[in-house]
Amino acid sequence: AQRVTQPEKLLSVFKGAPVELKCNYSYSGSPELFWYVQYSRQRLQLLLRHISRESIKGFTADLNKGETSFHLKKPFAQEEDSAMYYCALNNNDMRFGAGTRLTVKP
Amino acid sequence: EPEVTQTPSHQVTQMGQEVILRCVPISNHLYFYWYRQILGQKVEFLVSFYNNEISEKSEIFDDQFSVERPDGSNFTLKIRSTKLEDSAMYFCACPGLNSPLHFGNGTRLTVT
Numbered sequence: 001a002q003r004v005t006q007p008e009k010l011l012s013v014f015k016g017a018p019v020e021l022k023c024n025y026s027y028s029g030s031p032e033l034f035w036y037v038q039y040s041r042q043r044l045q046l047l048l049r050h051i052s053r054e055s056i057k058g059f060t061a062d063l064n065k066g067e068t069s070f071h072l073k074k075p076f077a078q079e080e081d082s083a084m085y086y087c088a089l090n091n092n093d094m095r096f097g098a099g100t101r102l103t104v105k106p
Numbered sequence: 107e108p109e110v111t112q113t114p115s116h117q118v119t120q121m122g123q124e125v126i127l128r129c130v131p132i133s134n135h136l137y138f139y140w141y142r143q144i145l146g147q148k149v150e151f152l153v154s155f156y157n158n159e160i161s162e163k164s165e166i167f168d169d170q171f172s173v174e175r176p177d178g179s180n181f182t183l184k185i186r187s188t189k190l191e192d193s194a195m196y197f198c199a200c201p202g203l204n205s206p207l208h209f210g211n212g213t214r215l216t217v218t
Binding site: 032034042045090095 | 149197205207
């Protein structure tokens with residue numbers, strides 16, 4: 001069965017500090033993993049996907065198959081990064097983790 | 107990215123009443139998804155719909171739920187007899203050009 005675990009419900013950092021949002025997955029095949037972001041009162045938006053290995057808004061995420069992780073990182077958090085972040089695994093149907101609420105304090 | 111429009115943006119209904127939530131993608135899609143997000147909780151998969159048939163559904167999607175594509179463009183999620191615990195944001199989504207899923211703005215359902 002596929003499962004996505006985000007162990008931290010809340011994460012608070014100061015502006016300029018590094019941030020890492022954890023995501024672990026359980027999946028028998030080759031996973032297709034994503035990070036979605038939901039800013040206050042807005043729709044879910046794709047932030048990045050593991051296959052593209054890109055950096056979006058300064059965020060990166062590396063798939064670690066050995067640790068079955070896909071942690072989201074940003075070296076210098078900004079206040080506008082405050083949002084809900086969801087790790088998701090796609091196997092025909094997209095399944096989301098519980099989400100982590102990131103708060104970046106000034 | 108395709109625009110996905112959901113109506114209404116907010117619906118208030120009494121317990122036991124039927125509600126129909128609507129979703130319209132601008133471009134034609136064969137695949138369609140519904141998700142639910144109870145306030146303060148995670149986004150939960152309800153059902154996927156492909157070529158006018160349910161492709162997969164979660165344990166949440168019980169007999170009180172149904173999905174249809176009544177006129178070839180709109181997608182609807184019907185809740186036959188609403189319960190208090192159905193209060194949530196309901197999102198529809200379809201595959202995007204640049205993303206695996208493009209979400210609508212959601213319908214906030216409040217059951218009183």
